[in-house]
Amino acid sequence: MTTIAVLGAGKIGEALLSGLLQGGRAAGELLFTEKHPERSKVLADAYGVEGVDVVDAARRADVLVVAVKPQDIEPLLAQLAPHVTADKLVVSLCAGLPTALFEARLAAGTPVVRVMPNTPMLVGEAMSAISAGRNATDAHLNLVEELLSTVGKVARVPESQQDAVTALSGSGPAYFFFLVEAMIDAGILLGIPRDLASDLIIQSAVGAATMLAQGTEHPVILREAVTSPAGTTIMAIRELERHGVRAALLAAIEAARDRSVELGQAHRAD
Numbered sequence: 001m002t003t004i005a006v007l008g009a010g011k012i013g014e015a016l017l018s019g020l021l022q023g024g025r026a027a028g029e030l031l032f033t034e035k036h037p038e039r040s041k042v043l044a045d046a047y048g049v050e051g052v053d054v055v056d057a058a059r060r061a062d063v064l065v066v067a068v069k070p071q072d073i074e075p076l077l078a079q080l081a082p083h084v085t086a087d088k089l090v091v092s093l094c095a096g097l098p099t100a101l102f103e104a105r106l107a108a109g110t111p112v113v114r115v116m117p118n119t120p121m122l123v124g125e126a127m128s129a130i131s132a133g134r135n136a137t138d139a140h141l142n143l144v145e146e147l148l149s150t151v152g153k154v155a156r157v158p159e160s161q162q163d164a165v166t167a168l169s170g171s172g173p174a175y176f177f178f179l180v181e182a183m184i185d186a187g188i189l190l191g192i193p194r195d196l197a198s199d200l201i202i203q204s205a206v207g208a209a210t211m212l213a214q215g216t217e218h219p220v221i222l223r224e225a226v227t228s229p230a231g232t233t234i235m236a237i238r239e240l241e242r243h244g245v246r247a248a249l250l251a252a253i254e255a256a257r258d259r260s261v262e263l264g265q266a267h268r269a270d
Contacts, residue, residue, distance in 0.1 A: 004147070005031040005061035007054060007076065008068035009043055012093060015121040015151060016065065017047055022124075023150030031057050058083035063143070065091045066102075070263050073097060077105040086110050089140050091147075093117055095166050096263025099133030099159060111136040113144045116162055116170045117152075126152030127169045131159035163264070167256035175249070180205055 004020065006013045009032040017032060027048040034040040040051040058064065058080050068076055073094055084090065086109035090102050099112040106112075112133035117126045128148045132141055145154045157165055180201055187197025211222055227233045240246070 001029055002063060002143075003029055003031065003061045004063045004065060005033065005052070005057035006065045006067055007033045007057060008066065008072075009034040009039070009051075010067065011119070012117060012121055013065075013067035014043060015126075016067065016093075016147075017043070017049060019121070019124060019151035020147065021047060021049075025150075031061055033057050054079045055083055058088070061088070063089045063091060063147075065093065065147075067093045070094050070097055070267065073101070073267060077102070081105055081107075084110060086135075089113065089136075089143065091115060091144055095170060096163065096260040097267055098162075098264050099131070099136075101264075101267050103133055103135065109135050111140050113140055114159055114162055115144065115148065116165045117148070118170050119173050121151045124151050127172075128152060128154050129157045129162065129165040129169065130154060131157055131162055133159070163257050163260040166260040167253045170260075171253075171256045175252070176205070 004025070006017055009017065013032065017030060020030060021027065030047075030049045031052050032040075032043060032049055033054050034043060034051055043049065044051045052060070054076065064080070064084065066073070066076065084106045086107045088110060090106065090110060090112045092099070092102060092112060093115050095116065097114070099114050102112045103110060113136050114131045114133065115128055117128040120126050121128075126148070128151075130141060130144050130148070141156060145156070148154045183201045184194065184197045187200065188194055192200070208222075211217075212219065217225075223237075227237060
């Protein structure tokens with residue numbers, strides 16, 4: 001039996017616990033840590049999973065999933081270091097933090113897999129990108145892929161691409177939410193009640209995402225199918241281009257990539 005401990009049962013940590021249980025993992029195979037006792041009790045009651053402290057998790061678990069905020073990583077690694085042996089697998093869900101950081105702080109030879117998930121994990125539709133550290137094998141990647149497939153899709157990428165992945169899909173849902181928010185405001189501006197505008201835009205987003213997910217046509221072809229000559233859509237597209245929306249998105253995603261790099265540099269391995 002492989003015991004998995006989720007270190008940090010915030011929204012993403014809880015979503016992973018829920019997904020693992022729904023994917024067939026027994027509650028007895030899972031542990032979690034949570035610094036707030038009240039929340040720990042709520043989670044234990046809700047999922048039947050034992051809440052433990054960090055040291056106990058490090059001693060008992062075969063797989064340690066680190067799901068804390070980057071700014072909380074140093075004290076956590078200080079707690080883990082005396083108790084993590086090289087036969088444990090460490091899986092980091094921390095944005096911007098390289099595998100080298102964990103490898104430098106933990107026992108020599110400890111396998112580390114870096115993961116960039118996103119918040120649709122909360123509804124079982126995450127996009128997670130995984131990368132192996134220098135001690136992680138294909139077997140370790142296979143295990144991580146198996147675990148994360150319970151909450152969405154998984155792609156393997158070189159770690160050198162993880163900052164770009166963080167900017168693109170890790171932060172990606174926020175860009176879509178921002179666009180939907182703006183479109184709902186536009187509906188209100190045009191005299192449509194907020195509730196109706198929300199229904200119109202959200203269902204349009206769901207439908208468009210479904211068409212994209214089917215993968216039969218390139219996004220350009222799908223857009224062109226809506227864009228009739230001299231019609232309403234081409235007028236809207238012209239305005240989007242005139243206001244530099246495409247360029248703004250490129251710049252925004254590049255800025256997010258740069259911030260991910262900064263987060264990693266703030267926690268140097270040496």
